[in-house]
Amino acid sequence: MATNADGSVNHAGIDTFADSAVAFIRTYGFNGVDIDYEYPTTMKDAGNPLDWSLANPRRAGLVEGYAVLMKTLREKLDRAGAADGRHYLLTVAAPSSGYLLRGMETFQVQKYLDYVNIMSYDLHGAWNEYVGPNASLFDDGKDAELAAANVYGSAQYGGIGYLNTDWAYHYFRGSMPAGRINIGLPYYTRGHKNVQGGTDGLWGRATASSCPAGSGLTKCGDGAVGIDNLWHDLDTEGKESPAGSNPMWHAKNLEKGVVGDYVTDYGFPAGTELTGTYARKYDSTLVAPWLWNAEKKVFLSTEDEQSVAAKADYVVDRGIGGTMVWELAGDYGWNDAKGQYEQGDTLTSLMYDTFRTATPYGAKKSGADLPAEAVNVDVRFTDFKLGDSNYPITPKLRITNNTQTTLPGGTEFQFDYATSAPGNASDQSGFGTEVISSDHTGDNVGGLRGDFHRVSLKLPAWQSLAPGATVDLSFNYYLPVSTPSNWTVTVSGTTYALAGDLARGTTVVEPGGTTPTDPGEPGDCTDPAWNASTAYGGGSVVSHGGRVWRAQWWTQGEEPGTTGEWGVWRDQG
Structure with a gap:
């Protein structure tokens, strides 16, 4: 349903399913949608053998189709929730x-x-x-x-x-x-x-x-x-x-x-x-x-x-x-x-x-306090090899500077990845990637004793990153991890969180401490300018087209002023 026979994303099928799922839960009073997809993996012959003839030719596109499916469900559930005055859950059964x-x-x-x-x-x-x-x-x-x-x-x-x-x-x-x-x-x-x-x-x-x-x-x-x-x-x-x-x-x-x-x-x-x-x-x-x-x-x-x-x-x-x-x-x-x-x-x-007598569950992603100010730098892992070829695991780490300030050579990025993989991550691109601290070392007999490895990498001294520019590095690790998180970047001695990491309570600024403005209309708004590549959580405030907009739920790539009365962006004047 999410992936066509040629491996491309089946947008029409996803929209039809998501609309039907949202209508169903609203009609019958359910509190959300749970997806049990077994399995959107590139590993050959995964899942029910009766599905292999259908799934194996689509393996290269299953991960992307799954991502679009979940993003679409999230957006449609949040639109329905905004109209109904409630939050609808989206959960998955995961391998x-x-x-x-x-x-x-x-x-x-x-x-x-x-x-x-x-x-x-x-x-x-x-x-x-x-x-x-x-x-x-x-x-x-x-x-x-x-x-x-x-x-x-x-x-x-x-x-x-x-x-x-x-x-x-x-x-x-x-x-x-x-x-x-x-x-x-x-x-x-x-x-x-x-x-x-x-x-x-x-x-x-x-x-x-x-x-x-x-x-x-x-x-x-x-x-x-x-x-x-x-x-x-x-x-x-x-x-x-x-x-x-x-x-x-x-x-x-x-x-x-x-x-x-x-x-x-x-x-x-x-x-x-x-x-x-x-x-x-x-x-x-x-x-x-x-x-x-x-x-x-x-x-x-x-x-x-x-x-x-x-x-x-x-x-x-x-x-x-x-x-x-x-x-x-x-x-x-x-x-x-x-x-x-x-x-x-x-x-x-x-x-x-x-x-029933337990203390409240953990609501923080990071094990340490992150900076209160964030900058609009996007990081993502991409270009994974397929199936058994994905060993060692060697994706590209893509860093995009969406600020209005050039990041100089030597700019340091840090992030956490899970102790589900050993603390031996590296890169093959001259960024000096190294694990600088580990919550767990050694085997996991009797359990892993901590959550994160902390990684440092730096732009090469000769390589700055201009506004709008992107740089790729070849990253290397050996056992699977979920999306690395808790990112920071240090620019001219000041350490910032990253806006795309969706850290709660952060204020998006320009490196150097100034609040970014819409380059098309300088000075009109004091809130950060909307950027199509930035992920915004519910409650985020941006400026665009001379107006201030507040996000009602998570969004990325939806332009303020185009989403309608019940859309994600609400006009604040």
């Missing part, structure tokens, strides 16, 4: 895998969002042979899938494992306040059978002799089946797809050796008996429980009170917005009369009780 995120540039759509709901589950499963937790909180340095790819053995990765919730949280924390991030929890299991090696199955292997019809795979894991796969899908031939997928209430019954009376509803005969015992195991480093049936060599990754309590505490301790669950029907409660677990609210109530 958590470092593999998928490597093909999503810097997830630059975050600037349009109220919240990101991280799908921090499905990190291991029967789509491959590597047996591990569905949704561990942390890395333990032993992930068999990452070890097979030599992630731990490659110095440039810094020993950082990227298939865990904590890594995914820090990826998004690099560009968003903690309070705008929700971590995901699964109320379902993933699992394998015929597991070989590992510790009680953990980090073992289970290779299938064939793959489900329609999976698009030629090699896959040996997923658990039968009574160990209650919530299974069907393949394209109508056969059970091996996955070890169960609601948590069924997993709790397996743990207790109970065959629930509901099994006949799932096609099992009355009198079904279990083979072997399902022993609960727990790894405190990973924060991950599982069931291990030694007789059947079955491994089922689970969640229970211990792991969910630890994740709830993790949310509170870091000021994270909250949690997102897939799906509530998997939660459990004990039916004493029947002697079995059934659908309930044990895990959900546990989180609620923890969150």
